[in-house]
Amino acid sequence: MKIVAVTACPTGIAHTYMAAARLESTAKTLGHEIKVETQGALGIENKLTEKDIREAHIAIFAVDIEVEERDRFNGVKVIQVPLQEVLKNPHNVFAKIHR
Amino acid sequence: MLEFCQKIRRDLLTGVSYAIPFIACGGILIALAIAFAPMTPAGPDFAQSPRLKLVYDIGSASFALMLPVLAGYIAYAIAGKPGLVPGFLGGYFSDHIRAGFLGAILAGLLAGYVAEALKKIPVSKHLRPIMPILVIPILSGTLIGILMLTLLGRPVASLMTHADLALKSMSTGNDVLLAVVLGSMIAFDMGGPVNKTAFFFGAAMIREGNYQIMGACAAAICTPPLGMGLATMLRRRLWSTEEREAGVAGILMGLIGITEGAIPFAAADPIRVIPSIMIGSAVAAVIAMVGKVGDHAPHGGPVVLPVVDHKLVYVLAITAGTIVTAILINLLKAPAQKGTGEKKEVP
Numbered sequence: 069m070k071i072v073a074v075t076a077c078p079t080g081i082a083h084t085y086m087a088a089a090r091l092e093s094t095a096k097t098l099g100h101e102i103k104v105e106t107q108g109a110l111g112i113e114n115k116l117t118e119k120d121i122r123e124a125h126i127a128i129f130a131v132d133i134e135v136e137e138r139d140r141f142n143g144v145k146v147i148q149v150p151l152q153e154v155l156k157n158p159h160n161v162f163a164k165i166h167r
Numbered sequence: 168m169l170e171f172c173q174k175i176r177r178d179l180l181t182g183v184s185y186a187i188p189f190i191a192c193g194g195i196l197i198a199l200a201i202a203f204a205p206m207t208p209a210g211p212d213f214a215q216s217p218r219l220k221l222v223y224d225i226g227s228a229s230f231a232l233m234l235p236v237l238a239g240y241i242a243y244a245i246a247g248k249p250g251l252v253p254g255f256l257g258g259y260f261s262d263h264i265r266a267g268f269l270g271a272i273l274a275g276l277l278a279g280y281v282a283e284a285l286k287k288i289p290v291s292k293h294l295r296p297i298m299p300i301l302v303i304p305i306l307s308g309t310l311i312g313i314l315m316l317t318l319l320g321r322p323v324a325s326l327m328t329h330a331d332l333a334l335k336s337m338s339t340g341n342d343v344l345l346a347v348v349l350g351s352m353i354a355f356d357m358g359g360p361v362n363k364t365a366f367f368f369g370a371a372m373i374r375e376g377n378y379q380i381m382g383a384c385a386a387a388i389c390t391p392p393l394g395m396g397l398a399t400m401l402r403r404r405l406w407s408t409e410e411r412e413a414g415v416a417g418i419l420m421g422l423i424g425i426t427e428g429a430i431p432f433a434a435a436d437p438i439r440v441i442p443s444i445m446i447g448s449a450v451a452a453v454i455a456m457v458g459k460v461g462d463h464a465p466h467g468g469p470v471v472l473p474v475v476d477h478k479l480v481y482v483l484a485i486t487a488g489t490i491v492t493a494i495l496i497n498l499l500k501a502p503a504q505k506g507t508g509e510k511k512e513v514p
Contacts, residue, residue: 077184078181078409078431079184079409079412079413079431080184082408082409082412083407083409086408109188131177132177133180133181133244134178134181134243134244134245150173152407
């Protein structure tokens with residue numbers, strides 16, 4: 069399954085990137101294709117393109133702050149969780165896809 | 168209801184995430200300039216050092232932008248781009264009427280909801296293009312300006328006057344009680360109007376030749392960020408990674424007397440953090456007052472140590488206040504963490 073994700077935390081220097089790495093590794097073990105955009109203190113990195121979002125089956129927002137440029141995701145099914153959830157129990161987050 | 172609270176929390180944290188770099192830039196540049204300039208009873212003297220004055224002015228500008236940025240991006244989190252104009256204006260007015268960061272948070276939320284409501288007004292196709300570039304900015308900006316300058320301005324201003332009068336009539340009475348009140352006020356809004364009321368009272372008393380009120384304030388000023396920083400180090404498991412990072416920043420800001428370093432913690436968990444830092448600051452202020460600590464400079468924290476009378480008591484007051492703050496917040500936080508932690512036990 070193709071997945072896009074956004075991670076963001078208030079300070080944006082550590083948690084944002086830890087969560088991105090965790091999402092990528094968990095997706096790999098579950099056999100999903102994932103691209104994670106980070107919205108940290110340096111702004112948007114590894115930005116999701118229009119094509120990425122159009123082709124994705126689902127979007128995961130692991131965020132403690134509001135997502136930048138949320139309009140891009142109109143029409144995509146979004147699962148939103150607190151960032152901590154991804155670090156605590158990433159498999160739970162992915163399990164929500166099938167619910 | 169829970170979803171609504173989480174959304175408000177996300178909106179507030181969005182504003183905080185944009186404001187943090189402004190606090191760091193302003194706080195550190197101001198303290199650097201003050202630390203290297205000769206201290207006089209009227210404050211740091213920049214007459215001989217135009218370069219330090221320049222650094223000070225840059226830091227002050229960053230501080231001046233902080234409240235507009237905080238309010239602006241809270242509104243941005245709620246309403247997107249249309250939130251920026253009323254949000255930035257609301258934050259600017261909050262500074263103007265001395266409503267501090269609490270005023271800016273209120274202004275940001277109001278601005279966001281106003282802009283969001285205006286976005287939803289149905290208009291004909293021909294009018295739609297002028298909505299985002301003319302109608303929404305003008306209407307939302309005007310509305311927030313009126314709200315902040317009339318409705319909110321008067322109560323805040325009168326609150327300030329009352330606080331000022333109450334402080335002045337108390338100074339002849341019980342010193343310890345005064346120190347408790349001053350310390351609590353310094354911590355209550357971390358650099359906001361209540362904090363500034365106590366601070367200006369202390370600074371004004373320096374000119375009257377009374378250095379002890381500023382001494383009590385100076386000890387109280389630095390314990391909120393120092394105490395929160397110490398708390399994140401004492402019991403690391405209670406705190407998230409980003410809170411521990413904010414803790415390190417808090418200690419640095421505390422050392423240079425910037426109470427604002429505790430704001431990230433207070434914004435995220437005001438109910439537990441604000442009482443803890445108020446009690447810690449009150450303890451520091453009382454010890455400083457009883458020990459007759461005098462501060463000749465209108466600034467606080469360990470950075471003013473060279474211009475403080477009774478230096479040892481000053482250090483003791485700061486240490487005690489910091490430890491009390493850290494222990495209190497960790498005690499208050501521990502049971503809350505147990506309820507949501509991983510090791511949930513079935514009764």
